[in-house]
Amino acid sequence: MAGEKGKAPNIRDVAALAGVSYQTVSRVLNDSESIKPTTRDKVLAAIEQLNYRPNQAARALATNRSRTIGVLSADAKAFYGPTTAITSIEQYAREAGYRISITNISSSDSASIKSGLDHLLSQSIEALVVIAPQVRVFDVIRDLSLSVPFVTLESTGRDPRHSLSVDQIAGARLATKHLIDLGHEEIMHISGPQDWIEAEARMQGFLDEINAADLRVRAPILGDWTAHFGYYAGLELLKFRDFSAVFAGNDQMALGFMHACREMGIDVPGEMSIVGFDDIPEAAHFWPPLTTIRQNFAEVGRRAISALLAELNGVTEDDHTPIRPELVVRETTARPA
Amino acid sequence: MAGEKGKAPNIRDVAALAGVSYQTVSRVLNDSESIKPTTRDKVLAAIEQLNYRPNQAARALATNRSRTIGVLSADAKAFYGPTTAITSIEQYAREAGYRISITNISSSDSASIKSGLDHLLSQSIEALVVIAPQVRVFDVIRDLSLSVPFVTLESTGRDPRHSLSVDQIAGARLATKHLIDLGHEEIMHISGPQDWIEAEARMQGFLDEINAADLRVRAPILGDWTAHFGYYAGLELLKFRDFSAVFAGNDQMALGFMHACREMGIDVPGEMSIVGFDDIPEAAHFWPPLTTIRQNFAEVGRRAISALLAELNGVTEDDHTPIRPELVVRETTARPA
DNA sequence: GCCCTTAATGTGTCCGTTCACATGATGGGA
DNA sequence: TCCCATCATGTGAACGGACACATTAAGGGC
CATH class of the missing domain: 3.40.50.2300 (Response regulator)
Incomplete structure (x- = not known):
């Protein structure tokens, strides 16, 4: 309300109004020791009245x-x-x-x-x-x-x-192990982009677990995290139905892949098992609700x-x-x- | 590599190294007029050598x-x-x-x-x-x-x-009109939270269109934008199957609602039509792919x-x-x- | 060769804050 | 009553830039 015009008030304006020195105001702002309660209140009142806000740039400059x-x-x-x-x-x-x-x-x-x-x-x-x-x-x-x-x-x-x-690797192992434990032996991995470390780690976990179970390693597909990619990859991959499970690098790609399954008339999970990664809030409401790895x-x-x-x-x-x-x-x- | 120690270099350090005044450096930084190309190059070289970066706080302070x-x-x-x-x-x-x-x-x-x-x-x-x-x-x-x-x-x-x-209102009208044009007469709206303007606007558009078509107005359900809400709302609403279409305030709630439909054995779109809002990238891969309103x-x-x-x-x-x-x-x- | 214009560069001050130090009040002990 | 510790507050500088203005160097007309 007051002081709507011109420049923003500075620490000296506050000091003047409160009848103290600017340093005292600074002390109040940084609640230093040794300020008489009465003075502090006066200063606070002046700050309030002028609607004063400390200038961060000046503070940054002074304090480095x-x-x-x-x-x-x-x-x-x-x-x-x-x-x-x-x-x-x-x-x-x-x-x-x-x-x-x-x-x-x-x-x-x-x-x-x-x-x-x-x-x-x-x-x-x-x-x-x-x-x-x-x-x-x-x-x-x-x-x-x-x-x-x-x-x-x-x-x-x-x-x-x-x-x-x-721990992305552990997550990927969890996902892969779940599929292996169910009895799947031909498992496909749709990965994120190669230059993403998360993608690399998830792929690593996948491979670790596949190797630990002595299963055949299939070359993972490199995707881009999007549902669109999962969909189109699915359409391609499902031409050859030589695998029974997919571990997708994230939930979106899993969703796209499920979409492709439906279009090809493949039942999930009857004919194809799918695990995602992330547990986005929507995953529980996909159809079918998606098994996935939750990360906090x-x-x-x-x-x-x-x-x-x-x-x-x-x-x-x-x-x-x-x-x-x-x-x-x-x-x-x-x-x- | 050089100057790895102590304080960050400032404009005067650069000036000293380049053998000019700090003001000249400042001019180069703000590419002002009237700088001899030779001097500019010297300054640029010094900046490079010191790995100098202008201090934004100081600049902010000086320029306000x-x-x-x-x-x-x-x-x-x-x-x-x-x-x-x-x-x-x-x-x-x-x-x-x-x-x-x-x-x-x-x-x-x-x-x-x-x-x-x-x-x-x-x-x-x-x-x-x-x-x-x-x-x-x-x-x-x-x-x-x-x-x-x-x-x-x-x-x-x-x-x-x-x-x-x-234009949220127009979008909501588009969605509602689509349902009306298909022949739906009992249309439900699952709205966003009451204190969101977007929710209010979408509801407004819905009501406008319903009124324009002289259909019965049903009290919209107030949701929270989440798929979870859409799901639970669906479970409740579908106990009374006295409507044939739903316009959801966003795609997530639409997704949850579809989930509920499936669980209740209601076919989408055969027995229930659904329109969402937003067109999130996943919407095209929901099952069934979601009819929705795209906004840029x-x-x-x-x-x-x-x-x-x-x-x-x-x-x-x-x-x-x-x-x-x-x-x-x-x-x-x-x-x- | 001199003066004036203009291009190129330099000097002082200020922006709003904090910090180090200086000064002024207050009071208790001798 | 005086002195010194202690609390409370004030003063001068500095932070790193930008701006207004001052100064110097270069060039052109005569």
Whole structure:
């Protein structure tokens, strides 16, 4: 209401109104020690009256702390996981007095990664979360020899000090083992894009388990995470019905694959078992409800911030135990015919 | 590699190395007129060598421009739309040299809205995009009498100067009319939460069309956007099979409803027609593939930034024509039995 | 060769905040 | 009554840039 005109009030305006020095106001803002309650109240009243907000840019400049955490995110076509993680990151960061700055990169070539990273770095971020688990991102990061703490949300153990994630390999093994335990011997894997670490890890888990059971290894199909891909891949693959189960790299591709099954007149799970990955909220309502691997994305986000804050505060946090994924059995898997 | 130690280099370090004054460096950075090419190259070389990055906080302080656009986003349970819009906003903002700062609010009570807005405002954002179309957000914004340009992504025409969106009412009418044209006379609507403007608008469109056709109006069910809700609502509603078609407020609720249909042994579309809203990428692969209303979220994001930038540059942009949604007919709708 | 214009570059100040240090009140012990 | 610790508050600088203005070098007309 008041002071609607001209410049925003600054700390000296507040000081003048409260009849104290600007330093006193600063002390109140940063609730330092040794402020007489009466003065504090006066200052607070002045702040209120002027609708004063501290200028973050000035504060950042003076303290040399931006209180910003950068998030580098891949332009994923499957939204659920990354979005959940980012929301959670934002929440915990804000609670800790940080803000986040997000940059999306649309392709994984190093120029675009570099430009995204540059955009972030130029904001003097204090820490970095990378949710763009494309292999190449790591090379770029290594080249830049980042001076800020960072974590990447993945789990292949390439760089265990900086990575943090649901254990993708374990999840993939869980999924594959479930199919094997049901008696399937010819299992197909529809993977995510080759340059995604998550995709690589899930494929790894799949292969590990197949080998452990001494089954025939089939070359996985490389997809792009979308339901569309799962559908078209299904149409192709199902021309030769030489497999009885599919482990899809994510729920969307599983959905597309089921669509193809229906169109080809193949019963799920009677003639074909399917397992997805992620447990997106819709998965329980697919037809049939999808058996899948649940991962706790929000927890990943929480831990990311917690790890970064610890590092910012000089504490080394050693809780790099991967978060365990969980098999959710619904109705797309059964014993082979 | 070089200068790995201590403080980040500043403009004077660059100037010293290049053998010019700091002002010359500043000119190169802002590519002002009148710089001798030789000098520019020297400066550029020094920048490169020191791996210098301008300090955004200092720049913001000096220019009184944060180059930040705030995004206030609801913690939506249905991710596709908002996420797509945000990604698009980020992209276009970055192209225009702005960064975005996102704040998620998890509930729509005014305290939480206010705190989210405060968080944003304290970063001296230059403009604001609100993707939290809860009714109450508007009241808070009005109370604060914001001094920055803002747009909200909705379309009820409450505040036409500041709103921008796919025309939700038209979309809902399209969906409803499609059902009516097929011959349905008892049509149910499962709406989004009452405090969401989008939900209100879709309901409005539904009612308009029902009235226009002189059909019986049934009280819509108030949902929460999730597939779970659609499912449980379906289980309840289908006890009384006194309707032959459903218009769901979004695709997720439609999916859950279809799940319920199947469980109750009701054939879709034979005995029950269903239309969703949004056209999420998975909708084409639901079983049966979902008839729905497509809206172009990315375009909404693009226009939001474009409108804000225009306002920041003093141009008034009058292109508030709502973006037309589109009916996508797939396989969940048919003539009533 | 001189003066004036203009292109190219340099100097002082300010942006709003915090930090290190300085100063002013208050009061208790001798 | 004086002094010194302690609490409370004030003062000058600095952070890293941008802007307004000042200055210097180069070029053209006479």
